Amino acid sequence: MQKIKQTTKVTCLFISLFICSLVYSIPVHAQTLGLSISPPIDEVMIIPGKAITQTFTITNDGNDGMASIYIVPFKADGENGNVDLDEKNAITNSSPYASWFSLSSPVNNFGEKFYMASGQRQDVIVKISPASDAAEKDYYFTLLYELDNTIPGGIVPIGPTNQARIGTNLLISLSKDGEPNKVLNLVEFSAPTIIDSLGELRFNIKIGNFGSYVFKPNGEIVIKPTFGNSETLKIAPLNIISDSIRNIPCLENEETVICESKNKVLVGIYKTTLTVSADNQDLPQKKTITTIAFPFSLIVGTILVVAVYKILKKPKNKI
Amino acid sequence: MRSSWIICFLLFLTLINLLLPKVASAQAKIISPNYIIQMPNLNSGAGIPSSSTYKLDTTIGQTAPGLYSSSGYLVRAGFQYIHSIIPFSFSMSNFLINFGTLMPGTPVTRTSTLIVSSGGAGGYRITARESGYLQTTTGKVIPDATCDAGTCSQTAAAVWALTTTYGFGYNMSGQDVPSDFVDGTYYRHFANTALSQGDAVVMSNVNVGRGRTATITYKVNVSAVQAAGNYQNRILFTALPSF
Numbered sequence: 001m002q003k004i005k006q007t008t009k010v011t012c013l014f015i016s017l018f019i020c021s022l023v024y025s026i027p028v029h030a031q032t033l034g035l036s037i038s039p040p041i042d043e044v045m046i047i048p049g050k051a052i053t054q055t056f057t058i059t060n061d062g063n064d065g066m067a068s069i070y071i072v073p074f075k076a077d078g079e080n081g082n083v084d085l086d087e088k089n090a091i092t093n094s095s096p097y098a099s100w101f102s103l104s105s106p107v108n109n110f111g112e113k114f115y116m117a118s119g120q121r122q123d124v125i126v127k128i129s130p131a132s133d134a135a136e137k138d139y140y141f142t143l144l145y146e147l148d149n150t151i152p153g154g155i156v157p158i159g160p161t162n163q164a165r166i167g168t169n170l171l172i173s174l175s176k177d178g179e180p181n182k183v184l185n186l187v188e189f190s191a192p193t194i195i196d197s198l199g200e201l202r203f204n205i206k207i208g209n210f211g212s213y214v215f216k217p218n219g220e221i222v223i224k225p226t227f228g229n230s231e232t233l234k235i236a237p238l239n240i241i242s243d244s245i246r247n248i249p250c251l252e253n254e255e256t257v258i259c260e261s262k263n264k265v266l267v268g269i270y271k272t273t274l275t276v277s278a279d280n281q282d283l284p285q286k287k288t289i290t291t292i293a294f295p296f297s298l299i300v301g302t303i304l305v306v307a308v309y310k311i312l313k314k315p316k317n318k319i
Numbered sequence: 320m321r322s323s324w325i326i327c328f329l330l331f332l333t334l335i336n337l338l339l340p341k342v343a344s345a346q347a348k349i350i351s352p353n354y355i356i357q358m359p360n361l362n363s364g365a366g367i368p369s370s371s372t373y374k375l376d377t378t379i380g381q382t383a384p385g386l387y388s389s390s391g392y393l394v395r396a397g398f399q400y401i402h403s404i405i406p407f408s409f410s411m412s413n414f415l416i417n418f419g420t421l422m423p424g425t426p427v428t429r430t431s432t433l434i435v436s437s438g439g440a441g442g443y444r445i446t447a448r449e450s451g452y453l454q455t456t457t458g459k460v461i462p463d464a465t466c467d468a469g470t471c472s473q474t475a476a477a478v479w480a481l482t483t484t485y486g487f488g489y490n491m492s493g494q495d496v497p498s499d500f501v502d503g504t505y506y507r508h509f510a511n512t513a514l515s516q517g518d519a520v521v522m523s524n525v526n527v528g529r530g531r532t533a534t535i536t537y538k539v540n541v542s543a544v545q546a547a548g549n550y551q552n553r554i555l556f557t558a559l560p561s562f
Protein backbone atom coordinates (compact mmCIF):
# COMPACT_ATOMS: atom_id res chain seq x y z
CA MET A 1 0.00 0.00 0.00
CA GLN A 2 2.87 2.29 0.96
CA LYS A 3 4.62 1.50 -2.33
CA ILE A 4 1.51 2.35 -4.37
CA LYS A 5 1.21 5.72 -2.59
CA GLN A 6 4.85 6.48 -3.29
CA THR A 7 4.46 5.55 -6.95
CA THR A 8 1.39 7.78 -7.23
CA LYS A 9 3.31 10.69 -5.71
CA VAL A 10 6.19 10.24 -8.13
CA THR A 11 3.74 10.01 -11.05
CA CYS A 12 2.04 13.22 -9.96
CA LEU A 13 5.43 14.92 -9.65
CA PHE A 14 6.35 14.01 -13.21
CA ILE A 15 2.96 15.08 -14.53
CA SER A 16 3.46 18.45 -12.81
CA LEU A 17 6.96 18.72 -14.25
CA PHE A 18 5.63 17.91 -17.70
CA ILE A 19 2.90 20.55 -17.48
CA CYS A 20 5.40 23.10 -16.15
CA SER A 21 7.78 22.35 -19.01
CA LEU A 22 4.94 22.91 -21.47
CA VAL A 23 4.02 26.24 -19.95
CA TYR A 24 7.31 27.74 -18.92
CA SER A 25 10.08 26.37 -21.10
CA ILE A 26 11.74 29.14 -23.12
CA PRO A 27 14.72 28.57 -25.39
CA VAL A 28 17.89 30.17 -24.07
CA HIS A 29 20.87 30.94 -26.27
CA ALA A 30 24.41 31.75 -25.22
CA GLN A 31 25.62 35.03 -26.72
CA THR A 32 23.47 34.48 -29.76
CA LEU A 33 21.98 37.18 -31.85
CA GLY A 34 18.82 36.38 -33.81
CA LEU A 35 16.16 38.51 -35.41
CA SER A 36 13.24 37.97 -37.69
CA ILE A 37 10.59 40.18 -39.20
CA SER A 38 7.29 39.51 -40.89
CA PRO A 39 6.08 40.14 -43.53
CA PRO A 40 9.29 40.57 -45.57
CA ILE A 41 7.62 42.97 -47.97
CA ASP A 42 4.58 45.17 -47.78
CA GLU A 43 3.04 46.77 -50.84
CA VAL A 44 0.49 49.47 -50.19
CA MET A 45 -1.49 51.44 -52.72
CA ILE A 46 -3.26 54.28 -51.02
CA ILE A 47 -5.19 57.44 -51.82
CA PRO A 48 -3.24 60.55 -50.73
CA GLY A 49 -4.72 61.80 -47.47
CA LYS A 50 -6.03 58.38 -46.40
CA ALA A 51 -4.43 56.29 -43.68
CA ILE A 52 -3.70 52.65 -43.04
CA THR A 53 -2.29 50.92 -40.01
CA GLN A 54 0.08 48.02 -40.61
CA THR A 55 1.35 45.52 -38.11
CA PHE A 56 4.75 43.92 -38.43
CA THR A 57 5.84 41.07 -36.20
CA ILE A 58 9.40 41.02 -34.92
CA THR A 59 11.11 38.40 -32.80
CA ASN A 60 14.24 38.18 -30.74
CA ASP A 61 15.61 34.69 -31.19
CA GLY A 62 18.85 35.43 -29.35
CA ASN A 63 19.87 36.97 -26.04
CA ASP A 64 17.94 39.74 -24.30
CA GLY A 65 18.55 43.17 -25.73
CA MET A 66 17.35 46.67 -26.43
CA ALA A 67 15.53 47.10 -29.72
CA SER A 68 14.54 50.08 -31.80
CA ILE A 69 12.57 50.71 -34.98
CA TYR A 70 13.53 52.98 -37.87
CA ILE A 71 12.06 53.82 -41.25
CA VAL A 72 14.56 54.72 -43.95
CA PRO A 73 13.95 55.66 -47.60
CA PHE A 74 15.64 53.47 -50.16
CA LYS A 75 16.35 53.23 -53.86
CA ALA A 76 17.31 50.28 -56.03
CA ASP A 77 20.94 49.23 -55.89
CA GLY A 78 22.07 47.31 -58.97
CA GLU A 79 19.86 45.06 -61.06
CA ASN A 80 19.04 42.27 -58.63
CA GLY A 81 16.43 43.89 -56.43
CA ASN A 82 18.81 45.01 -53.73
CA VAL A 83 18.15 47.96 -51.49
CA ASP A 84 20.34 51.04 -51.06
CA LEU A 85 19.33 52.67 -47.79
CA ASP A 86 19.36 56.45 -47.59
CA GLU A 87 20.20 56.52 -43.89
CA LYS A 88 20.83 60.25 -43.83
CA ASN A 89 17.12 60.72 -44.50
CA ALA A 90 15.81 58.23 -41.94
CA ILE A 91 12.41 59.26 -40.61
CA THR A 92 12.77 61.70 -37.74
CA ASN A 93 10.60 64.55 -36.52
CA SER A 94 12.32 66.90 -38.94
CA SER A 95 12.38 64.71 -42.05
CA PRO A 96 10.16 65.50 -45.06
CA TYR A 97 8.13 62.32 -44.52
CA ALA A 98 7.80 62.70 -40.75
CA SER A 99 4.04 63.25 -40.96
CA TRP A 100 3.55 60.15 -43.10
CA PHE A 101 4.55 57.64 -40.44
CA SER A 102 3.71 57.21 -36.80
CA LEU A 103 4.52 54.40 -34.42
CA SER A 104 1.99 53.32 -31.83
CA SER A 105 3.50 50.09 -30.52
CA PRO A 106 5.72 49.06 -28.78
CA VAL A 107 6.99 52.66 -28.44
CA ASN A 108 5.84 55.95 -29.89
CA ASN A 109 9.00 57.24 -31.52
CA PHE A 110 11.30 55.90 -34.17
CA GLY A 111 14.71 55.16 -32.68
CA GLU A 112 13.31 54.88 -29.14
CA LYS A 113 14.75 51.86 -27.33
CA PHE A 114 12.56 49.11 -25.90
CA TYR A 115 13.39 45.86 -24.16
CA MET A 116 13.18 42.59 -26.10
CA ALA A 117 13.63 39.51 -23.98
CA SER A 118 15.06 36.33 -25.44
CA GLY A 119 12.35 34.51 -27.38
CA GLN A 120 10.02 37.52 -27.33
CA ARG A 121 7.65 38.21 -30.20
CA GLN A 122 6.44 41.77 -30.58
CA ASP A 123 3.96 43.53 -32.84
CA VAL A 124 5.16 46.80 -34.33
CA ILE A 125 2.22 48.96 -35.35
CA VAL A 126 2.89 51.66 -37.90
CA LYS A 127 0.34 54.12 -39.22
CA ILE A 128 0.96 55.25 -42.78
CA SER A 129 -0.83 58.46 -43.73
CA PRO A 130 0.61 60.17 -46.81
CA ALA A 131 -0.10 63.86 -47.14
CA SER A 132 -3.20 64.69 -49.18
CA ASP A 133 -1.15 66.97 -51.44
CA ALA A 134 1.63 64.42 -52.03
CA ALA A 135 2.45 63.67 -55.66
CA GLU A 136 0.85 60.56 -57.13
CA LYS A 137 3.78 58.19 -57.53
CA ASP A 138 5.71 55.55 -55.63
CA TYR A 139 7.63 56.04 -52.40
CA TYR A 140 9.97 53.35 -51.10
CA PHE A 141 11.05 52.77 -47.51
CA THR A 142 12.59 50.05 -45.37
CA LEU A 143 11.38 49.41 -41.84
CA LEU A 144 14.42 48.42 -39.77
CA TYR A 145 14.34 46.48 -36.53
CA GLU A 146 17.65 46.94 -34.73
CA LEU A 147 18.71 44.85 -31.76
CA ASP A 148 21.54 45.65 -29.41
CA ASN A 149 22.12 42.59 -27.26
CA THR A 150 22.96 42.92 -23.61
CA ILE A 151 26.54 42.01 -22.76
CA PRO A 152 26.51 39.36 -20.03
CA GLY A 153 27.58 40.74 -16.64
CA GLY A 154 31.23 40.46 -15.68
CA ILE A 155 32.53 40.24 -19.24
CA VAL A 156 34.85 42.98 -20.49
CA PRO A 157 35.66 41.87 -24.03
CA ILE A 158 38.77 42.76 -25.98
CA GLY A 159 37.38 42.87 -29.49
CA PRO A 160 34.22 43.81 -31.33
CA THR A 161 30.64 43.50 -30.15
CA ASN A 162 28.16 42.70 -32.90
CA GLN A 163 24.82 44.37 -33.37
CA ALA A 164 22.26 43.47 -36.00
CA ARG A 165 19.25 44.86 -37.73
CA ILE A 166 16.82 43.33 -40.13
CA GLY A 167 14.46 45.05 -42.54
CA THR A 168 11.23 44.75 -44.41
CA ASN A 169 10.54 46.81 -47.50
CA LEU A 170 7.55 49.10 -47.87
CA LEU A 171 6.48 49.92 -51.40
CA ILE A 172 3.94 52.73 -51.15
CA SER A 173 2.04 53.79 -54.26
CA LEU A 174 -0.04 56.95 -54.08
CA SER A 175 -2.95 56.87 -56.49
CA LYS A 176 -6.34 58.51 -56.41
CA ASP A 177 -8.07 56.05 -58.73
CA GLY A 178 -6.15 52.88 -57.85
CA GLU A 179 -5.28 52.27 -61.49
CA PRO A 180 -1.92 53.92 -62.05
CA ASN A 181 -0.26 53.73 -65.42
CA LYS A 182 2.60 51.25 -65.48
CA VAL A 183 5.36 51.44 -68.06
CA LEU A 184 7.35 48.31 -68.85
CA ASN A 185 10.52 48.52 -70.92
CA LEU A 186 12.02 45.31 -72.22
CA VAL A 187 15.67 46.25 -71.91
CA GLU A 188 17.18 42.91 -72.83
CA PHE A 189 16.08 39.50 -73.95
CA SER A 190 19.04 37.54 -75.22
CA ALA A 191 20.63 34.14 -75.63
CA PRO A 192 23.74 32.95 -77.46
CA THR A 193 23.33 32.86 -81.26
CA ILE A 194 25.25 29.60 -81.62
CA ILE A 195 25.64 26.97 -78.94
CA ASP A 196 26.99 23.46 -78.71
CA SER A 197 24.38 20.70 -78.73
CA LEU A 198 25.52 19.56 -75.32
CA GLY A 199 25.56 23.13 -73.97
CA GLU A 200 22.88 25.09 -72.19
CA LEU A 201 20.33 27.34 -73.83
CA ARG A 202 20.09 30.16 -71.29
CA PHE A 203 18.21 33.42 -71.54
CA ASN A 204 18.94 36.82 -70.04
CA ILE A 205 16.01 39.07 -69.31
CA LYS A 206 16.31 42.64 -68.09
CA ILE A 207 13.19 44.70 -67.63
CA GLY A 208 13.16 48.39 -66.88
CA ASN A 209 10.62 50.55 -65.14
CA PHE A 210 10.92 54.13 -66.28
CA GLY A 211 7.49 55.03 -64.99
CA SER A 212 6.35 56.15 -61.57
CA TYR A 213 4.81 52.95 -60.22
CA VAL A 214 6.11 49.53 -59.27
CA PHE A 215 4.92 46.57 -61.32
CA LYS A 216 5.44 42.85 -61.67
CA PRO A 217 6.28 41.47 -65.10
CA ASN A 218 3.81 38.84 -66.14
CA GLY A 219 4.74 36.58 -68.99
CA GLU A 220 6.38 33.52 -70.42
CA ILE A 221 9.12 32.28 -72.68
CA VAL A 222 8.14 29.84 -75.43
CA ILE A 223 10.97 27.86 -77.04
CA LYS A 224 10.10 26.36 -80.45
CA PRO A 225 12.68 23.89 -81.77
CA THR A 226 13.06 22.64 -85.34
CA PHE A 227 12.45 19.14 -84.08
CA GLY A 228 10.30 18.14 -81.15
CA ASN A 229 7.83 19.91 -78.91
CA SER A 230 7.73 23.48 -77.70
CA GLU A 231 8.85 24.32 -74.18
CA THR A 232 7.35 27.04 -71.98
CA LEU A 233 9.08 28.81 -69.10
CA LYS A 234 7.26 31.17 -66.74
CA ILE A 235 9.09 34.34 -65.78
CA ALA A 236 9.18 35.34 -62.10
CA PRO A 237 6.86 38.22 -61.22
CA LEU A 238 9.46 40.14 -59.21
CA ASN A 239 8.84 43.74 -58.27
CA ILE A 240 10.44 46.28 -60.56
CA ILE A 241 10.38 49.63 -58.82
CA SER A 242 10.36 52.93 -60.65
CA ASP A 243 13.60 54.22 -62.15
CA SER A 244 15.23 50.82 -62.04
CA ILE A 245 16.18 47.86 -64.21
CA ARG A 246 15.99 44.33 -62.87
CA ASN A 247 17.32 40.97 -64.00
CA ILE A 248 14.33 38.66 -64.20
CA PRO A 249 14.73 34.94 -63.56
CA CYS A 250 12.16 32.24 -64.21
CA LEU A 251 9.79 30.72 -61.70
CA GLU A 252 9.57 27.02 -61.00
CA ASN A 253 7.77 25.49 -58.05
CA GLU A 254 7.63 28.89 -56.34
CA GLU A 255 11.41 29.30 -56.56
CA THR A 256 13.36 31.58 -58.84
CA VAL A 257 15.61 29.72 -61.26
CA ILE A 258 17.78 30.54 -64.27
CA CYS A 259 15.72 30.77 -67.45
CA GLU A 260 17.01 27.86 -69.53
CA SER A 261 15.81 25.01 -71.69
CA LYS A 262 15.42 21.73 -69.87
CA ASN A 263 16.52 19.73 -72.92
CA LYS A 264 19.90 18.08 -72.42
CA VAL A 265 20.68 17.67 -76.14
CA LEU A 266 19.86 20.50 -78.49
CA VAL A 267 20.04 20.22 -82.27
CA GLY A 268 18.78 22.63 -84.90
CA ILE A 269 17.25 26.07 -84.84
CA TYR A 270 15.45 27.31 -81.73
CA LYS A 271 13.12 30.27 -82.04
CA THR A 272 12.33 31.68 -78.61
CA THR A 273 9.66 34.27 -77.91
CA LEU A 274 9.27 36.28 -74.72
CA THR A 275 5.83 37.73 -74.08
CA VAL A 276 5.58 40.07 -71.10
CA SER A 277 3.33 42.77 -69.70
CA ALA A 278 3.26 44.90 -66.56
CA ASP A 279 0.77 43.45 -64.07
CA ASN A 280 -1.27 42.25 -67.06
CA GLN A 281 -2.32 45.87 -67.53
CA ASP A 282 -0.75 47.01 -70.76
CA LEU A 283 -0.48 45.31 -74.13
CA PRO A 284 2.09 42.53 -73.91
CA GLN A 285 5.49 43.16 -75.43
CA LYS A 286 7.04 40.42 -77.57
CA LYS A 287 10.53 39.68 -78.71
CA THR A 288 11.77 36.65 -80.63
CA ILE A 289 15.38 35.49 -80.76
CA THR A 290 17.01 32.63 -82.65
CA THR A 291 19.65 30.22 -81.45
CA ILE A 292 21.39 27.55 -83.53
CA ALA A 293 22.49 24.45 -81.68
CA PHE A 294 25.28 22.65 -83.55
CA PRO A 295 26.90 19.40 -82.39
CA PHE A 296 30.47 20.77 -82.24
CA SER A 297 31.55 18.58 -79.35
CA LEU A 298 30.00 15.47 -80.88
CA ILE A 299 31.78 16.09 -84.20
CA VAL A 300 35.11 16.80 -82.50
CA GLY A 301 34.64 13.70 -80.37
CA THR A 302 33.87 11.57 -83.42
CA ILE A 303 36.91 12.92 -85.31
CA LEU A 304 39.11 12.17 -82.32
CA VAL A 305 37.76 8.63 -82.01
CA VAL A 306 38.27 8.00 -85.75
CA ALA A 307 41.77 9.47 -85.63
CA VAL A 308 42.77 7.36 -82.65
CA TYR A 309 41.24 4.30 -84.31
CA LYS A 310 43.18 4.93 -87.53
CA ILE A 311 46.44 5.44 -85.65
CA LEU A 312 45.94 2.19 -83.78
CA LYS A 313 44.98 0.30 -86.95
CA LYS A 314 47.88 1.70 -88.99
CA PRO A 315 50.15 -1.23 -90.06
CA LYS A 316 53.48 -1.13 -88.28
CA ASN A 317 56.63 -1.06 -90.44
CA LYS A 318 58.41 -4.33 -90.35
CA ILE A 319 62.11 -4.18 -89.60
CA MET B 320 6.36 -2.74 -12.91
CA ARG B 321 3.62 -0.89 -14.74
CA SER B 322 4.08 2.21 -12.58
CA SER B 323 7.78 2.30 -13.35
CA TRP B 324 6.96 2.20 -17.04
CA ILE B 325 4.55 5.12 -16.66
CA ILE B 326 7.18 7.11 -14.75
CA CYS B 327 9.78 6.44 -17.39
CA PHE B 328 7.35 7.43 -20.13
CA LEU B 329 6.48 10.69 -18.38
CA LEU B 330 10.14 11.43 -17.78
CA PHE B 331 10.83 10.80 -21.46
CA LEU B 332 7.98 13.12 -22.51
CA THR B 333 9.21 15.84 -20.15
CA LEU B 334 12.76 15.62 -21.44
CA ILE B 335 11.64 15.66 -25.05
CA ASN B 336 9.50 18.69 -24.42
CA LEU B 337 12.35 20.51 -22.69
CA LEU B 338 14.83 19.69 -25.42
CA LEU B 339 12.75 20.46 -28.48
CA PRO B 340 12.68 24.12 -29.53
CA LYS B 341 9.36 25.86 -29.09
CA VAL B 342 7.64 26.88 -32.30
CA ALA B 343 5.00 29.55 -32.34
CA SER B 344 3.02 31.00 -35.20
CA ALA B 345 2.59 34.65 -35.98
CA GLN B 346 -0.43 36.63 -37.02
CA ALA B 347 -0.01 39.60 -39.28
CA LYS B 348 -2.79 42.11 -39.05
CA ILE B 349 -4.13 44.99 -41.04
CA ILE B 350 -6.10 47.35 -38.88
CA SER B 351 -8.52 49.93 -40.14
CA PRO B 352 -10.69 52.23 -38.02
CA ASN B 353 -13.56 50.03 -39.11
CA TYR B 354 -12.13 46.54 -39.20
CA ILE B 355 -9.17 44.26 -38.58
CA ILE B 356 -8.08 41.61 -41.01
CA GLN B 357 -5.96 38.82 -39.62
CA MET B 358 -3.60 37.08 -42.00
CA PRO B 359 -2.51 33.83 -40.45
CA ASN B 360 1.19 32.99 -40.70
CA LEU B 361 1.92 35.47 -43.41
CA ASN B 362 5.43 34.63 -44.68
CA SER B 363 6.09 34.93 -41.06
CA GLY B 364 9.03 35.13 -38.72
CA ALA B 365 11.47 32.57 -37.48
CA GLY B 366 10.06 29.36 -36.19
CA ILE B 367 7.13 29.14 -38.54
CA PRO B 368 6.55 25.61 -39.73
CA SER B 369 7.38 25.18 -43.37
CA SER B 370 4.52 23.08 -44.51
CA SER B 371 4.59 22.57 -48.24
CA THR B 372 0.86 22.19 -48.19
CA TYR B 373 0.23 25.47 -46.42
CA LYS B 374 -1.09 28.08 -48.81
CA LEU B 375 -1.63 31.76 -48.53
CA ASP B 376 -2.87 34.46 -50.81
CA THR B 377 -3.03 37.73 -49.08
CA THR B 378 -4.28 40.61 -51.11
CA ILE B 379 -6.65 43.01 -49.49
CA GLY B 380 -8.77 45.49 -51.35
CA GLN B 381 -8.69 44.42 -54.96
CA THR B 382 -11.21 41.62 -55.12
CA ALA B 383 -14.36 43.72 -55.00
CA PRO B 384 -15.07 46.52 -57.48
CA GLY B 385 -15.12 49.93 -55.82
CA LEU B 386 -13.44 48.70 -52.65
CA TYR B 387 -10.34 50.78 -53.33
CA SER B 388 -12.26 54.04 -53.38
CA SER B 389 -14.19 53.15 -50.24
CA SER B 390 -11.33 51.78 -48.16
CA GLY B 391 -8.74 54.10 -49.62
CA TYR B 392 -6.05 51.50 -49.90
CA LEU B 393 -4.94 48.17 -51.28
CA VAL B 394 -2.38 46.01 -49.54
CA ARG B 395 -0.27 43.11 -50.66
CA ALA B 396 1.75 41.71 -47.79
CA GLY B 397 4.31 39.06 -48.52
CA PHE B 398 5.45 37.80 -51.89
CA GLN B 399 2.37 36.86 -53.85
CA TYR B 400 3.97 34.08 -55.85
CA ILE B 401 5.47 32.22 -52.90
CA HIS B 402 2.70 30.25 -51.28
CA SER B 403 4.79 28.23 -48.89
CA ILE B 404 6.14 30.01 -45.85
CA ILE B 405 9.79 30.98 -45.86
CA PRO B 406 10.63 33.38 -43.03
CA PHE B 407 13.13 36.22 -43.31
CA SER B 408 15.46 35.86 -40.39
CA PHE B 409 19.07 36.46 -39.49
CA SER B 410 21.08 34.96 -36.67
CA MET B 411 24.64 34.98 -35.51
CA SER B 412 26.49 32.92 -32.94
CA ASN B 413 28.94 34.65 -30.61
CA PHE B 414 27.87 38.25 -30.96
CA LEU B 415 30.48 39.04 -28.35
CA ILE B 416 33.99 38.55 -29.73
CA ASN B 417 36.67 38.34 -27.09
CA PHE B 418 40.25 38.02 -28.37
CA GLY B 419 41.57 37.85 -24.82
CA THR B 420 45.08 39.01 -24.02
CA LEU B 421 46.95 39.82 -27.23
CA MET B 422 50.63 38.98 -27.69
CA PRO B 423 52.67 41.03 -30.20
CA GLY B 424 53.21 39.20 -33.48
CA THR B 425 50.80 36.43 -32.53
CA PRO B 426 47.59 36.68 -34.56
CA VAL B 427 44.38 35.73 -32.79
CA THR B 428 41.23 34.65 -34.61
CA ARG B 429 37.64 34.15 -33.49
CA THR B 430 34.65 33.00 -35.50
CA SER B 431 30.91 33.52 -35.66
CA THR B 432 28.37 31.67 -37.76
CA LEU B 433 25.86 33.70 -39.75
CA ILE B 434 22.60 32.09 -40.83
CA VAL B 435 20.03 33.70 -43.11
CA SER B 436 16.63 32.54 -44.24
CA SER B 437 15.32 34.75 -46.97
CA GLY B 438 11.62 35.33 -47.19
CA GLY B 439 11.76 36.82 -50.64
CA ALA B 440 12.29 34.97 -53.87
CA GLY B 441 14.34 37.97 -54.89
CA GLY B 442 16.97 37.00 -52.35
CA TYR B 443 18.75 38.98 -49.67
CA ARG B 444 21.87 40.88 -48.76
CA ILE B 445 23.83 41.17 -45.51
CA THR B 446 26.10 44.15 -45.05
CA ALA B 447 28.46 45.08 -42.24
CA ARG B 448 30.28 48.11 -40.91
CA GLU B 449 32.27 48.93 -37.80
CA SER B 450 31.66 51.93 -35.57
CA GLY B 451 35.33 52.87 -35.79
CA TYR B 452 38.77 51.37 -35.15
CA LEU B 453 39.22 48.93 -32.30
CA GLN B 454 40.15 51.44 -29.64
CA THR B 455 40.55 52.04 -25.94
CA THR B 456 38.61 54.60 -23.96
CA THR B 457 41.74 56.76 -24.06
CA GLY B 458 41.80 56.76 -27.84
CA LYS B 459 44.57 54.25 -28.56
CA VAL B 460 43.69 52.32 -31.73
CA ILE B 461 44.43 49.05 -33.48
CA PRO B 462 44.35 50.03 -37.18
CA ASP B 463 42.21 48.30 -39.79
CA ALA B 464 44.19 45.61 -41.57
CA THR B 465 45.50 46.34 -45.05
CA CYS B 466 46.95 42.82 -45.45
CA ASP B 467 50.45 41.66 -46.42
CA ALA B 468 50.75 43.71 -49.60
CA GLY B 469 48.78 46.65 -48.23
CA THR B 470 46.09 46.05 -50.82
CA CYS B 471 43.03 44.84 -48.94
CA SER B 472 40.27 47.29 -48.19
CA GLN B 473 36.68 47.25 -46.95
CA THR B 474 35.52 45.93 -50.34
CA ALA B 475 38.49 43.90 -51.61
CA ALA B 476 40.14 40.98 -49.84
CA ALA B 477 43.82 40.10 -50.05
CA VAL B 478 46.22 37.67 -48.44
CA TRP B 479 47.08 38.27 -44.80
CA ALA B 480 49.38 35.51 -43.63
CA LEU B 481 52.49 37.26 -42.26
CA THR B 482 52.83 37.60 -38.51
CA THR B 483 54.50 40.94 -39.11
CA THR B 484 51.36 42.40 -40.65
CA TYR B 485 49.26 44.12 -38.02
CA GLY B 486 45.66 45.25 -37.73
CA PHE B 487 42.08 44.03 -37.44
CA GLY B 488 40.18 42.34 -40.27
CA TYR B 489 37.89 39.51 -41.23
CA ASN B 490 37.51 36.58 -43.59
CA MET B 491 34.26 35.05 -44.90
CA SER B 492 33.73 31.43 -45.88
CA GLY B 493 30.70 29.30 -46.63
CA GLN B 494 27.58 30.02 -48.67
CA ASP B 495 26.77 33.25 -50.48
CA VAL B 496 30.00 35.01 -49.53
CA PRO B 497 31.81 37.53 -51.78
CA SER B 498 34.12 35.93 -54.34
CA ASP B 499 37.16 37.95 -53.28
CA PHE B 500 37.47 35.75 -50.20
CA VAL B 501 39.38 33.17 -52.24
CA ASP B 502 40.39 31.07 -49.23
CA GLY B 503 41.05 31.31 -45.51
CA THR B 504 44.08 33.56 -45.97
CA TYR B 505 42.12 36.36 -47.64
CA TYR B 506 40.98 39.20 -45.42
CA ARG B 507 39.29 42.57 -45.64
CA HIS B 508 38.85 45.19 -42.98
CA PHE B 509 35.38 46.34 -42.00
CA ALA B 510 33.89 49.45 -43.54
CA ASN B 511 34.67 52.16 -41.02
CA THR B 512 31.75 54.42 -40.14
CA ALA B 513 34.09 56.95 -38.55
CA LEU B 514 35.78 57.32 -41.95
CA SER B 515 32.39 57.59 -43.74
CA GLN B 516 32.92 54.27 -45.52
CA GLY B 517 29.68 52.72 -46.77
CA ASP B 518 28.52 49.28 -45.64
CA ALA B 519 30.19 46.33 -47.37
CA VAL B 520 28.33 43.23 -48.51
CA VAL B 521 29.36 40.09 -46.60
CA MET B 522 26.64 37.70 -47.82
CA SER B 523 24.16 37.88 -50.69
CA ASN B 524 22.04 35.74 -52.92
CA VAL B 525 19.64 36.67 -55.68
CA ASN B 526 17.53 33.58 -55.09
CA VAL B 527 15.35 32.45 -52.28
CA GLY B 528 17.19 30.50 -49.60
CA ARG B 529 16.71 28.82 -46.29
CA GLY B 530 19.42 28.35 -43.71
CA ARG B 531 22.17 29.90 -45.84
CA THR B 532 25.24 29.64 -43.62
CA ALA B 533 28.60 31.38 -43.60
CA THR B 534 31.42 31.75 -41.13
CA ILE B 535 33.05 35.05 -40.35
CA THR B 536 36.58 34.87 -38.96
CA TYR B 537 37.80 37.95 -37.11
CA LYS B 538 41.55 38.37 -36.94
CA VAL B 539 43.70 40.73 -34.96
CA ASN B 540 47.47 41.03 -34.75
CA VAL B 541 49.35 43.71 -32.85
CA SER B 542 52.92 44.95 -32.90
CA ALA B 543 55.30 45.21 -29.98
CA VAL B 544 54.66 48.94 -29.70
CA GLN B 545 50.88 48.54 -29.32
CA ALA B 546 49.75 50.23 -26.11
CA ALA B 547 48.11 48.06 -23.47
CA GLY B 548 44.38 48.45 -22.90
CA ASN B 549 40.90 47.11 -23.62
CA TYR B 550 40.30 47.63 -27.32
CA GLN B 551 36.69 47.56 -28.42
CA ASN B 552 34.33 48.61 -31.20
CA ARG B 553 30.89 47.66 -32.51
CA ILE B 554 30.05 45.95 -35.77
CA LEU B 555 26.60 46.45 -37.23
CA PHE B 556 25.21 43.77 -39.52
CA THR B 557 22.21 44.70 -41.65
CA ALA B 558 20.05 41.98 -43.21
CA LEU B 559 17.71 43.15 -45.95
CA PRO B 560 15.44 41.15 -48.23
CA SER B 561 15.25 42.07 -51.88
CA PHE B 562 12.17 43.93 -52.96
